[in-house]
Amino acid sequence: METALDFAELFTHAARQGVGLAHNKGLSVLFDYTGPPVQLRVDRLQMARSLEQVFRAAIDLLDGGFVFFAAQVERVPSGRWKASVAAAASGHYASAAVWRQVFGELGLQGVDTMTDQALRAPEEAPLVGICAWTGAGLRFSFDPKEGSLLCLEQEFEAADPQAREPAPEPDAAGARAWLICEAMDTGRSMERRLQRLGWATRIFSSVEEAAAELEHMPQAHSRPALVLACESARLTLPRLRWLWALLPPATQVVLAATPGSPTLEQAGNERDIELRPYPFSPAELRQITQRVAGEPHAPSGDTQPSPLGFEHRRRALVVDDNAVNQMVATGMLQVLGFEVDTASDGLEAIDSCMRMAPDLVLMDLHMPGMDGLEATRRLRLLQREGAIPPFPIVASTADTTSQDACAQAGMDAHLPKPLDLAGLERHLRRLLPAPSF
Known part of the structure; x- marks a missing residue:
């Protein structure tokens, strides 16, 4: 039965169960939620079962590594609200038999006829299905060089269509x-x-x-x-x-x-x-x-070089045409203290850098339209002309033979896929000035 509830609370409660399961397997967990506090008409029991199934599936696919639970709620042109839930995973994967069982429980189409090799091969199109609990759309994408991504999307009516826009978030004002x-x-x-x-x-x-x-x-x-x-x-x-x-x-x-x-x-x-x-x-x-909003705060006396506030967080641009790669790289960069924008090809990357220059670009090489090498050459030209400031460009690719081409195009480093969090951090500490990292 549908009731009025805050989707963020339901998502968090389901994620807590996932965190417990993940920690029992030795997995690292990232968590994020974006969107305003809004009351939606949701069947609490059915939605909770759906979320728990998605989180458990992402965990069961891994024997080691990390999972990233994220949700976003936003208003769509129809006036309804769309909830997008994603569970990304990267690391050491479980056996194909486990994958087949997980996919069968999710009801993803075509799994029963797939070979073990096909289960672990990059898909031209993601596996899709319908959640048995809620009727929400399910989509699974996998890249063996990066990770897996399980998405669930559903639209809801506001509990009170006449309600005002959500109140502004409280501000700690530098506390x-x-x-x-x-x-x-x-x-x-x-x-x-x-x-x-x-x-x-x-x-x-x-x-x-x-x-x-x-x-x-x-x-x-x-x-x-x-x-x-x-x-x-x-x-x-x-x-x-x-x-x-x-x-x-x-x-x-x-x-x-x-x-x-x-x-x-x-x-x-x-x-x-x-x-x-x-x-x-x-x-x-x-x-x-x-509890602290509106309270005055004395000088902190902090002398550490890195900024402490959100407005001073570094920005990274992830350029990749694969949604799995985008989300996994985004999760890793967020752990390392970045706010992250994404682009799906070289032209989008150039447009993004022209609008707001990042502190770092993580660039895939092989993309439709303009590839990563050409995009890098054009960005370096714009920097030489003074149109955009300098910033490091790091190749992120499964192509182990491309190091010379990357260097010739003007890239600062070459990272093989799948990305490794510790390796990524080492390169960024080398490439970015110490006070900003």
């Missing part, structure tokens, strides 16, 4: 948020979402590192308004409570735990620290931000 996470991908993922809401962020790898920073801060410098930590074997509730005792009484202290963690059973009994399951929903982040 300081400290994130304490051992896992870089989790910390960067949360950092990006907080920065969207106006937080000035800083990431620490341990409670001890954050405590040392507090100890050496001059009294005149502001302490964080928010400390958000992710539970791990070494980052526990008692250790965070020790740090809490060193903070001003007004500081919000939140511990995020994976669903199923025994720590969450204490939620409601803690008077000093909030316990919440990971990932946080948009409503939870808005609530945390509203």
Whole structure:
């Protein structure tokens, strides 16, 4: 039965179950949601089953690597709202037998007649199907050199068609948020979402590192308004409570735990620290931000070279005609602190760079229309003419014989597919000035 609910909350709840499953398999998880807070008419039970099936499928396809759960809700010309959910995966894949079982459960067409080799071969067209729970369209794309992408799309009516446009998001206005996470991908993922809401962020790898920073801060410098930590074997509730005792009484202290963690059973009994399951929903982040909105903030005294605010985040352009490649590369670059635009061919890339020059271009080589080599030559010409500023252009390709051609076209580096997060970070640290990276 359809009821009025916030799709973001439903998506987050389903993603939490996926996070627990992924962590049990040793997979890294990225999470993101974009769109306004809007009440939609949705069958909660059926949609929850659909989302959980999509997330579980993406996880089951992998034996190791990372998954990226993302959703976007936007108004379409008809006045309805379209929800687009994507589960991208990259890494070491499970056996073909597992794939066949997953695809069969999803009801993707043509799987029962496909050979094992065809299951792992690049598809000219994605596998498609209809979700048995909701009737939403399903699409699966796979590139063995990059990853897999499972998408679900459905349109909904607004719960109240006469409702006003959603209220503006609250603004932390530069309030300081400290994130304490051992896992870089989790910390960067949360950092990006907080920065969207106006937080000035800083990431620490341990409670001890954050405590040392507090100890050496001059009294005149502001302490964080928010400390958000992710539970791990070494980052526990008692250790965070020790740090809490060193903070001003007004500081919000939140511990995020994976669903199923025994720590969450204490939620409601803690008077000093909030316990919440990971990932946080948009409503939870808005609530945390509203507590500091409108409050004045003293100078932080931060001297680290990298900017802390969303408006100063670096921008990257991913140029690739394959949707799987675009989303996987986008997820990796977001983990590394970039906001990401995409283009599907060389001409789109040039237009994008003319509108807003990026700090980095990640360029595929073989694309319809203008390929990556020609696009690079034209971008370098525009830079020599002073039409656009200089920026690194990095080849991202499965063509291992193209290094000389890439260098001759003016590319700064050559990265083989599938992309490796650590390798990508090493190249970017070499190519980008230290103060901006």
